[in-house]
Amino acid sequence: MAPIDSYLALVGFGQTGWGWLLLTAAAMTIGVSVCGFLTGTLIGTVVTFMQLSRHLTIRWLADCYTTVLRGVPDLLVIYLFYFGGSAFLGSLGGMFGYQGFIGMPAFLTGTLALGAVSAAYQAEVFRGAYRSVARGEIEAAIAVGMRPWPKFRRIVAPLVLRYAIPGLGNTWQLVLKESALISVTGLVELLRQSQIGAGSTRRPFEFYLTAVVLYLVITWLSSILFRRMEARTIQGTRRAL
């Protein structure tokens, strides 16, 4: 049982163990994913409104956004935000007389890049969900004299969310897995921490295997969470199937 003991010493919580570092990194993975996902929800909502707009140009812009962000590798989007953001900050620094490289904060890069990509997917989810909302319910809201904002907040948003949760669950899994790409900007999330550990102990196999297991635990727990949320939002509805 020597290999297992040495493995447990490596990723355990003892003096030479990397356990706490890996757990902290896993928390960072969850943190950047949640921030990216929520940013995506925000942008995605705007894009959905654009898709449902009466104006052809606005609809076309929204269409371009979802097509490009879903058709381009996410790694390129991360490069765009990381290097583009750094160049922007550099020129901003130049205006104040600072000559040098200003790196884009890695967490912000991750949040923005994950947000921009997931917004494209979430917009499609929201649009599909909005289509499923019965016309009559929205007409009823208008008929009782609801203004656009209360109508959205009290009628449209809850109904859309009910239909959107399964799709949003998929998008969340996508964001969670894509957060591993943020490691290229140097953010110490789960994959980056595993790289650091692998480099300093020369035992990459154990570290990456542990990372895989931790990712699986996170995706498994979040799928349970989404199933619970779904059960909550469909309370009081009658199912035909």
Add this chain to the structure above:
Amino acid sequence: MDLGFMWDTFLTLLTGLPLTLELAVTSVVAGSALALAISLLAVTGGEIGRTVTRGYVFVFRGSPLLVQMFLIYYGLGQFRHGLQDLGVWGFFREPYWCAVLALTLNTAAYCSEIFRGGLLAVSAQEIEAARACGMSGILLFRRIILPIAIRHALPAYGNEIILMIKATALASVITIMEVTGLAGKLIADSFRAFEIFIVAGAIYLAIIFIVTRMLMAVDFWLSPHVRMRLQS
């Protein structure tokens, strides 16, 4: 926006295009073959087959592709001597083959679920009709089950192919200089992220546009019965 610079970028990135396509085609073909075997095991393998395939799908869909790639490329490098004894070190030494292996195993997990859905969608009547004509075994599978299953699975399968084309970009992280790898290098050298993003993005969008048209053509070709119904 500097058009001259973008043209130069375009020419540089084009040199990475063959590698991107090669990665995508190799892993889609190998992944589909593996996925077909997995989905057959899931459908016909009984309790054990279902458990094994469900575990495989859970692991490869639940963890990031980049980690899988690192595990194969860097992780297996730890067992260099063992792999040398097995005579497969030449395979695992090459980042290209490690990337192909990771992409293949990953896409096989997604595709096997798609194919499983397709196989389960073949109706009992269709199989009975074929049996009544005296067809069985491989002939039944090849002539009846497979074409019908493919037709059911094609839209989802098309999505997976698109995702794979995008996923080849991750190979750049293990030192493969395909389109994204070259783009990343250019951006790091010139800091003109936006222009390079536009060019690289346009190349990917063009590939995906062509592939979706091809998939639409296959869909058209596979559904003569639907067309006939529409014409009459």
